[in-house]
Amino acid sequence: MTTRAQILRVLPYALLLALALVPQVYPAAQVLLTLALAKSLAVLGVIVLLQAGQVSFGHALFFAIAAYAAAFLGNSMGGGEIVLSLVLGTVCSAAVALVVGVFIVRYRHIFFGMLNLALSMIFFSFLEKFYHVTGGSDGLSVARPRVLGMALERGPFELVLFYGTLGLVIGALVLTHRFLSSPVGQMMRAIKTNEVRLEYLGVSARNVLLAGYVLSAALCGLGGVLMSTAQGIVTPEYAWWVRSGEFVFIAILGGAGSVGGAVVGTLAYEAVKTYAAAFAADIWQMILGVVLLVVILFAPNGLIGLFRSWTRRIGSAPERTGDRAGDRVGAGE
Amino acid sequence: MNAQLVALAVFDGISYAALVFLVAVGLTLVFGVLRVLNVAHGSFYALGAYATASVGGAIFAAGYAPWLAFPLMLLAAVLIGVLVGGPIEKFLLGRIYELEDVLQILVTFAVFMILEDVQRLIWGGQPFFEATALNQLGTVTVFGITYTVYQLIFLPVVAIVVLIGLRLGLRRTLTGRLITAVTEDREAAVTIGIDVERIYLITFIIGASLAAFGGALASATTSVVPGMGADMIVLSFAVVATAGLGQIEGAAVTALLIGLGRSFAVYLWPELEVLIPYIIMFGVLLVRPSGLFGTVQARKI
Amino acid sequence: MKTLMIASAMAVALAAGSAAAAEKPDEIRLGITAFLTGPASVFGEPAKAAAEMMIEEMNAEGGIGGVPVSATFVDEGAGGEALLAEYRRLVEDVDVDAMFASISSGNCTKVGPLAEDLKVLNIMWDCGTQRIFEENDFRYSFRTQANATPEMLATVLYLLKTKPDFKTIAVVNQDYAWGRDSWAIFSTALKQLKPDVEVVAEFFPKFGAPDFSTEISRLQALRPDVILSTSWGGDLDTFVRQAAQRGLTNNSTLVLPLAESSLERLGDALPEGHIVGTRGDHYFLHPEKTGNEDFDAFVAAFKEKTGAYPIYPVFHMSQALAAIKAAYEKAIAANGGDWPSREQVVDAMAGLTFAGLGRDVTIREDNQGVEDQLLGTTMHSDDYDFALLGDMMMFDGDAVTTPVGQISADWLKTLSPDFVESVQVETFN
Structure with a gap:
């Protein structure tokens, strides 16, 4: 085997192992990582749609729907049960995506993005306006749920949440990778390259995109529930367009071509944002903007793409032919 | 709701629509030619407002004649367009026209984030307010309700002048015709020897100046605060998408629709006010997928 | 882990009773959250400027109990996640002695339970929601001004x-x-x-x-x-x-x-x-304080530094700083002149009376200030x-x-x- 293949094979596992050890090695970062991992699920949702060449500037909608659904459920049950919250939140997001998706998958490109934006802004305004139900801009606090019936203290709960989130992210990565490798996933990519040809083959591009849309919404929903549980609060800001933009931003940063980009991108993004906010409180937005510009201009395939080209350089020549295909999906799979 | 209140709501709607149109028309013009949806458009709006309010505040405090407020607005708008918009197109957007839509939008998103902080570094967090222009024009009383002439008459007139000016400019002037040619068919324009890069630059400067002009005009009626650009950009997106991308007259009609919808909401059901633009956009796009005035593009095989 | 260790150390200190003397630190570290970006920076910016001026003055006069004070500022405008992450970082890594959080009531609501978990003295220095102490029973959070x-x-x-x-x-x-x-x-x-x-x-x-x-x-x-x-x-x-x-x-x-x-x-x-x-008795021409040498000097210096007269967040900041100074001094006195543990400082906040730029404020038994x-x-x-x-x-x-x-x-x-x-x-x- 070549060096490149070895590195590619080992690195994801090394990264996961490093993540799994964080609570023992550097406990201060544990909660931040939980939040980052939760967000990476939503980014993964955005990446699914990017395979079809479609970008949603309103996916925070599904993030917020699930988070609010879980908050209402939890608060009505005096804390509730985390497993139930996760299932209910994800199902709510997927169900809404199925209904609005029927309309939205008829649109492409800018209009696809704008319709999603409009929907998320309607929901955002609704959350802010209907103060007596949603708590307005202060949002709802989310009581600490039980875990499989057990009421945990903060410390153990946060640890469970961290490993639970990590497990769910790994599961979601595997599942999404499988989906994208499946015939439906291949057809999604055909929407990006040549949709009309797909239709000539007798395939309904709309149904294919709808499947991807519901999956991406479910991933966002899962992330939303985890985020609100980790934070103990859910606010309308969950549905704000800047957050949707952030998901797309991270997807590009990590590398929209592969599912691994979601995790790598989010970790890098949160690290930059946290340290920028801590050490350059005045200009953290500017720093993020410059990072984004540099990535797009000089590394359009994101961090994963950078890593690939690096391993390619140190790898052997025959590997080169596989690169184009490899750029599309998955690091190391 | 009686006839008087309907009239009042119409007045309020029109004056709001005028400002929204001025900003949105720049966005739609830029999209029509460059095919880039420019998130940083909102920053130009904010920069125009900041420049006018801060410079205006300084020169009027120094005792200069108040009528200077009007030329100042134009000057600020053109300067922002040329000095900020120009380099952004030339050195940044110029490099990304070959990239996917998503990446282009994200580049403008990055510019937006950077400009947000630039504004704060220059002008700080305190609100600016400079209403000399508005005070110059005085007030007028209609149905027992006092309006400022600036909002009720001046802004709508400016909007109409800009609309007609743009239309005539695109039809009658050489540059306008070149812009139209590039909008219609970029490849054909290149083959007949049009300097497309120059047209892009000019269009972007005009678009950015229009946004800055909108901000300059708004600065007389509203506090200039951090974050004002972010709100405006989403609203402009709604106008542009509802109208149909690249549709100048469409933007005017849509702005009016949103302005009226909003003011009637304040009279009838205030809680609905903020939802109006998005509801209109969503409703229109469901019925007409390319917007009110948009045309369906031919699909490539 | 670290929290656990600190917590157990504190438990030991508590068990040993008030006779225990903590080691005198090199400085008293404060973490202050305020809006430095966004619309509410109209409050955050003057408050930050005021905090810097007041801390400088405090240190020139020997700090608190002879120990100088330092402050780190956190931008509330960066959003809830960043705020909570940064709050934790300041408490767990930088090991601040007290947090001042925050301007936004929403952020106070988020930070309150966290301060209990982290066992850090948290002064809600500007937020106004009356719900905080009516719906919660906090040990570590206090409000050094009135509420809505x-x-x-x-x-x-x-x-x-x-x-x-x-x-x-x-x-x-x-x-x-x-x-x-x-x-x-x-x-x-x-x-x-x-x-x-x-x-x-x-x-x-x-x-x-x-x-x-x-x-x-x-x-x-x-x-x-x-x-x-x-x-x-x-x-x-x-x-x-x-x-x-x-x-x-x-x-x-x-x-x-x-x-x-x-x-x-x-x-x-x-x-x-x-x-x-x-929002209290906060006014740069305070009817009782104008004419007072310190008050007039501060107002003039603030105007000189920032170009504007002090507004209520400046007064709120002065109260939070006055409170922490008074709490340390009270705890030192109660500890027989020895340096107090952090828990003793928290204890000292109860019933404390202090004055910032305005009139006296007293902390009630529910940790709410009366102003x-x-x-x-x-x-x-x-x-x-x-x-x-x-x-x-x-x-x-x-x-x-x-x-x-x-x-x-x-x-x-x-x-x-x-x-x-x-x-x-x-x-x-």
């Missing part, structure tokens, strides 16, 4: 004392928790104290709305005697300017409980005869090119603050019209 209930109740009292015969009122508040909550308190109190008032319109334009033209048209048609707005920052400035430009201020009296923070910016746009609140409330009516003077406060009244903080253990919404409903006369008030001219 006394602020609104004092406003109602001032209105009823200066304009007892008004019949109609309308409200234009920002559409977020503060705008809604403050109106709920104000309207509940008003209904109890003057049951015959009619509410003719309720507007909640969105936060950061750039234009109130339509609302103003409607208000002109309705002609209410009084218009309440608890808005602040750019929103309040825009509303007042547009209202003044269109003559609304000639027919209706504006009641603006937060306008003290906008007076200088508004310049001559805010006409005479409108009611302005100060007198100053309001006035705008008037113009030749000495300043913006509106000043005339006909000032100071309301006794004890009388207008919800009693310990009660919920504001319920307590307000027990008031009756004769409450207006029962509250002790001092007037200044």
Whole structure:
């Protein structure tokens, strides 16, 4: 085997192992990582749609729907049960995506993005306006749920949440990778390259995109529930367009071509944002903007793409032919 | 709701629509030619407002004649367009026209984030307010309700002048015709020897100046605060998408629709006010997928 | 892990009783959250400048108990996640001695339980929601100023004392928790104290709305005697300017409980005869403090440094700093002159009385500060090119603050019209 293949094979596992050890090695970062991992699920949702060449500037909608659904459920049950919250939140997001998706998958490109934006802004305004139900801009606090019936203290709960989130992210990565490798996933990519040809083959591009849309919404929903549980609060800001933009931003940063980009991108993004906010409180937005510009201009395939080209350089020549295909999906799979 | 209140709501709607149109028309013009949806458009709006309010505040405090407020607005708008918009197109957007839509939008998103902080570094967090222009024009009383002439008459007139000016400019002037040619068919324009890069630059400067002009005009009626650009950009997106991308007259009609919808909401059901633009956009796009005035593009095989 | 170790160390220290002396640190580290970006930076920026000036002065005079003070600032504008992450980092990694958090009530609500978990002294230095200590029982969080209930109740009292015969009122508040909550308190109190008032319109334009033209048209048609707005920052400035430009201020009296923070910016746009609140007794021409050497020197130095006169967040910051100084000194004294543990400092906060730039503030047993409330009516003077406060009244903080253990919404409903006369008030001219 070549060096490149070895590195590619080992690195994801090394990264996961490093993540799994964080609570023992550097406990201060544990909660931040939980939040980052939760967000990476939503980014993964955005990446699914990017395979079809479609970008949603309103996916925070599904993030917020699930988070609010879980908050209402939890608060009505005096804390509730985390497993139930996760299932209910994800199902709510997927169900809404199925209904609005029927309309939205008829649109492409800018209009696809704008319709999603409009929907998320309607929901955002609704959350802010209907103060007596949603708590307005202060949002709802989310009581600490039980875990499989057990009421945990903060410390153990946060640890469970961290490993639970990590497990769910790994599961979601595997599942999404499988989906994208499946015939439906291949057809999604055909929407990006040549949709009309797909239709000539007798395939309904709309149904294919709808499947991807519901999956991406479910991933966002899962992330939303985890985020609100980790934070103990859910606010309308969950549905704000800047957050949707952030998901797309991270997807590009990590590398929209592969599912691994979601995790790598989010970790890098949160690290930059946290340290920028801590050490350059005045200009953290500017720093993020410059990072984004540099990535797009000089590394359009994101961090994963950078890593690939690096391993390619140190790898052997025959590997080169596989690169184009490899750029599309998955690091190391 | 009686006839008087309907009239009042119409007045309020029109004056709001005028400002929204001025900003949105720049966005739609830029999209029509460059095919880039420019998130940083909102920053130009904010920069125009900041420049006018801060410079205006300084020169009027120094005792200069108040009528200077009007030329100042134009000057600020053109300067922002040329000095900020120009380099952004030339050195940044110029490099990304070959990239996917998503990446282009994200580049403008990055510019937006950077400009947000630039504004704060220059002008700080305190609100600016400079209403000399508005005070110059005085007030007028209609149905027992006092309006400022600036909002009720001046802004709508400016909007109409800009609309007609743009239309005539695109039809009658050489540059306008070149812009139209590039909008219609970029490849054909290149083959007949049009300097497309120059047209892009000019269009972007005009678009950015229009946004800055909108901000300059708004600065007389509203506090200039951090974050004002972010709100405006989403609203402009709604106008542009509802109208149909690249549709100048469409933007005017849509702005009016949103302005009226909003003011009637304040009279009838205030809680609905903020939802109006998005509801209109969503409703229109469901019925007409390319917007009110948009045309369906031919699909490539 | 670290938290656990600190917690157990503290448990040991507690078990050993007050005789235990902690080692005297090199410095007392504070973490201060404030909006440095976004619309609320109108409050965060002056407060930050004030904190830097006051800490510098404090250190020049020997710090607290001989130990210098240092502060790290956190931007609330970066959003809830970043704030909570940074809060943890400051407590766990930088090991701050106390946190000052925060300006936003939403952030105070988020930070309260976290401070309990991290066992860090948390001074809620500016946020106003009355819910914090009515719905929670915190050990580590204290509020060194009043809350929304006394602020609104004092406003109602001032209105009823200066304009007892008004019949109609309308409200234009920002559409977020503060705008809604403050109106709920104000309207509940008003209904109890003057049951015959009619509410003719309720507007909640969105936060950061750039234009109130339509609302103003409607208000002109309705002609209410009084218009309440608890808005602040750019929103309040825009509303007042547009209202003044269109003559609304000639027919209706504006009641603006937060306008003290906008007076200088508004310049001559805010006409005479409108009611302005100060969220406490916060005013750069404080009727009792002007003439006091330290007060005047600070106001002049602040104006010199920032170009503006101090506004209420500056006063709030001075109170939080005064409180922490007083708490340390009280804990040192209680510890027989030895340096106190952090838990002992928390203990010392209970019942503490301290004074920042304004009058004395006392921390009650529910950790809520009791602060007198100053309001006035705008008037113009030749000495300043913006509106000043005339006909000032100071309301006794004890009388207008919800009693310990009660919920504001319920307590307000027990008031009756004769409450207006029962509250002790001092007037200044």
